[in-house]
Amino acid sequence: MQGHCEEVVTxxxxxxxxxQPPDLEQLYQLLIMIYKPEAILGLLLPMLQNEIYPVLxxxxxxxxxxxxxxxxxxxxxxxxxxxxxxxxxCMHCSHVETNVRKQSIFxxxxxxxxxxxxxxxxxxxxxxxxxxxxxxxYYNRHQRNAR
Numbered sequence: 197m198q199g200h201c202e203e204v205v206t207x208x209x210x211x212x213x214x215x216q217p218p219d220l221e222q223l224y225q226l227l228i229m230i231y232k233p234e235a236i237l238g239l240l241l242p243m244l245q246n247e248i249y250p251v252l253x254x255x256x257x258x259x260x261x262x263x264x265x266x267x268x269x270x271x272x273x274x275x276x277x278x279x280x281x282x283x284x285x286c287m288h289c290s291h292v293e294t295n296v297r298k299q300s301i302f303x304x305x306x307x308x309x310x311x312x313x314x315x316x317x318x319x320x321x322x323x324x325x326x327x328x329x330x331x332x333x334y335y336n337r338h339q340r341n342a343r
Contacts, residue, residue, distance in 0.1 A: 201231040205239050209247075209254040220254075224261040233262050234273040241277060244284035249293045256288065256299040263306040275311070282307065282319035289327045301327070305334045 205227060228236065236258065243255045266274060274281075285307075288300040308316050308331070320328055 201235045202239055205231070205236060205258070209243070209258060210251055220257065221261065224258050225265075227258070228262055228265050233265060233267075233270045236262050237274065237277055237281070241280055241284060244281075244288070249291070249296060252288070252291075253293065253296050253299065256285075256296060256303060259285070260299055260303050260306060263303060263310065266306075266310050271310070275315075278307070278311070278315070279319060282316065283322070286320060286322045289323055301330055301334065304331045305338060308332075308335045309338060 208223060208227065240255055240259050240262070244252070244259070247255055263274075282304070285300050285303045288296050289304070291297050291300070304316070304320065320331065323331065
């Protein structure tokens, strides 16, 4: 099933069809329901390091959707991948494309929501001061809205 997952996820990410963001989000949700989030994360990590825009943006969008669907069952595998995942996402917070930077920030916020500041703070060291402020601005806003 892993080979099938890899093929489907890769084809969807690299497709340059006429799908609009709401349709893509629905497709990402379907992928997450069909395949284990750990399998998707395992595919996305190397892609985060090797793909270029616009495919990179699709990778980050699927990562964001996968992180939002985090559950207690996936927490352990996500925590294991955390250092590499944070490093790859932090790298893209300085990307030339605005949408890549924005989605990267949102992924880091999602990681903060899942693991808290104790585990994530040290992994954000490569960010600039203004990038960290932006991450924490969105994080704090989400915390306030959740109450």
